[in-house]
Amino acid sequence: MSMRRALVFSYLEKYGSFVVGLASTIVISRLLGPADIGVFAVGMALVGIVAVVRELGISTYIVQEPELTPARIRAAFTMTAGVGFVLAFIVLLLSFPAGSFYGDPRVTSIIAVLSLGFALTPLGSVSQALLSREMRFGVLTWIRLGHAVISSSVAIALVLLGYGPVGLAWGTVTAAALNGGISMLIRPHTMRPSFHAHDLRRVFAVGGPATVIAIIEDILGAIPELLLGRLQGLPAAGLFSRARGLSQLSHQLIARAAGPVFLAAFAEQRRAGASPAEFYLKANACVTALGWTILVALAVLADPVVAVLFGPMWTGVVPILRWLCLAAALALLTSGINHLLFACGASRDMMLAKLASLPVFAACLAAGGLVNAEAAAAATAVATALSGTLLCRAVKHSVGISWAQQLSPLWLSGPIAIAGGIGASAGLFIAPASTAGALASVALGGVACCIAALVIVMLGSHPLRSELTRFYRNAAERL
Numbered sequence: 001m002s003m004r005r006a007l008v009f010s011y012l013e014k015y016g017s018f019v020v021g022l023a024s025t026i027v028i029s030r031l032l033g034p035a036d037i038g039v040f041a042v043g044m045a046l047v048g049i050v051a052v053v054r055e056l057g058i059s060t061y062i063v064q065e066p067e068l069t070p071a072r073i074r075a076a077f078t079m080t081a082g083v084g085f086v087l088a089f090i091v092l093l094l095s096f097p098a099g100s101f102y103g104d105p106r107v108t109s110i111i112a113v114l115s116l117g118f119a120l121t122p123l124g125s126v127s128q129a130l131l132s133r134e135m136r137f138g139v140l141t142w143i144r145l146g147h148a149v150i151s152s153s154v155a156i157a158l159v160l161l162g163y164g165p166v167g168l169a170w171g172t173v174t175a176a177a178l179n180g181g182i183s184m185l186i187r188p189h190t191m192r193p194s195f196h197a198h199d200l201r202r203v204f205a206v207g208g209p210a211t212v213i214a215i216i217e218d219i220l221g222a223i224p225e226l227l228l229g230r231l232q233g234l235p236a237a238g239l240f241s242r243a244r245g246l247s248q249l250s251h252q253l254i255a256r257a258a259g260p261v262f263l264a265a266f267a268e269q270r271r272a273g274a275s276p277a278e279f280y281l282k283a284n285a286c287v288t289a290l291g292w293t294i295l296v297a298l299a300v301l302a303d304p305v306v307a308v309l310f311g312p313m314w315t316g317v318v319p320i321l322r323w324l325c326l327a328a329a330l331a332l333l334t335s336g337i338n339h340l341l342f343a344c345g346a347s348r349d350m351m352l353a354k355l356a357s358l359p360v361f362a363a364c365l366a367a368g369g370l371v372n373a374e375a376a377a378a379a380t381a382v383a384t385a386l387s388g389t390l391l392c393r394a395v396k397h398s399v400g401i402s403w404a405q406q407l408s409p410l411w412l413s414g415p416i417a418i419a420g421g422i423g424a425s426a427g428l429f430i431a432p433a434s435t436a437g438a439l440a441s442v443a444l445g446g447v448a449c450c451i452a453a454l455v456i457v458m459l460g461s462h463p464l465r466s467e468l469t470r471f472y473r474n475a476a477e478r479l
Contacts (some may be wrong), residue, residue, distance in 0.1 A: 007450030011136035013211040017148040024152035029310040040165040042229040043110035045222035062129035083124040088118035113169040123180030127187040151175035216354040227369035234371045243317045247324035249292035288409035291332040292417035297424035297449040299325040304438035323377035334391045346398035353394040357387030424453030
């Protein structure tokens with residue numbers, strides 16, 4: 001499968017999952033309040049930190065391993081399954097003190113339910129990594145879309161039946177079980193354990209640093225909700241969680257969708273003896289152009305967007321959302337660095353950069369969390385900017401891409417995002433006095449944003465212009 005075709009499938013999956021998740025969010029936000037969402041956010045944050053240990057970077061290893069043998073696949077599955085079962089037991093034990101710490105027994109229930117996922121997820125993780133290595137992104141698209149539909153459907157049904165935020169946890173676990181079973185049926189592999197020391201060491205050589213990096217990233221992501229839940233109360237954690245979910249829209253729809261394809265493409269270029277630097281710079285320019293435009297428009301239209309998606313009891317999300325849009329824009333500038341450094345065999349440099357950023361994030365967010373949720377969001381933007389410099393430094397050292405090249409999206413993609421924001425402001429001329437008015441405001445602002453950004457793209461020399469032109473020509477030929 002070609003890289004562009006793989007990207008189409010990857011984006012189809014992310015956009016499809018986004019639509020399903022958006023519909024679920026609209027419904028659940030009208031059934032559960034900030035305190036309920038805060039309980040679930042805290043439980044997910046605590047479990048998420050432990051969850052990354054379960055996989056041990058196995059997916060990254062399988063995708064980039066130059067000589068993947070059946071014995072190494074068995075070793076990879078043995079590690080992820082064994083660790084998964086151990087972690088399921090540990091998380092179950094930790095659920096009780098966690099509930100006591102936050103003073104809410106629902107935290108205990110949510111973590112206990114989510115602990116089941118540690119034993120279930122390994123069933124499909126190796127199969128999906130093999131599908132990614134084989135560039136079978138069409139199959140992965142349908143598997144992951146099914147996961148999103150099942151998770152949302154079960155969660156909404158259980159909330160309606162009175163299970164509250166615990167129903168959200170059961171939706172996650174149910175989807176994980178079905179997702180693992182379907183993945184194994186589509187891409188089977190031997191589940192016979194392998195304890196060959198050489199193969200296990202080879203897996204851990206890549207998976208170890210990848211796991212450390214993933215743990216750090218999850219700790220960084222969990223700090224705001226965990227601190228706010230303790231310092232400002234669970235409703236504050238719920239508001240921050242909803243705002244962050246929206247601010248990560250561009251990452252989910254643009255960078256995260258392209259990530260698996262980029263990792264596979266970078267690794268393939270490296271195996272062929274070519275440098276992925278040129279492709280990385282072009283891809284990063286396209287990702288920032290699209291992502292920044294979405295984020296600027298979201299910040300401009302924050303009031304009507306929150307009114308449409310969450311309803312009147314979530315107005316406190318708006319100021320938090322604007323700060324987190326800035327943080328997300330800064331993070332998007334370095335969103336492809338993980339995949340680039342892994343593909344180039346520089347996982348150690350990546351790990352050191354992430355380790356150095358951990359105290360920066362902790363200090364900034366602790367200071368902001370002592371004030372309120374909005375201050376924590378502003379602190380997130382500051383910490384993201386500081387940690388981004390460490391990541392760019394690692395790329396310069398390991399890959400040889402200069403600071404000017406890495407920061408080129410500022411002048412390549414910046415004007416496109418600004419134009420999109422100006423266009424989005426047209427939606428503010430409609431007063432969002434009702435849900436219908438807010439929806440009209442978002443629709444007008446969204447259309448104007450797209451038109452304004454597209455005009456700047458087509459008038460300039462941005463790499464996105466050639467990609468859009470190629471897409472238009474291919475579509476015209478098929479018609």
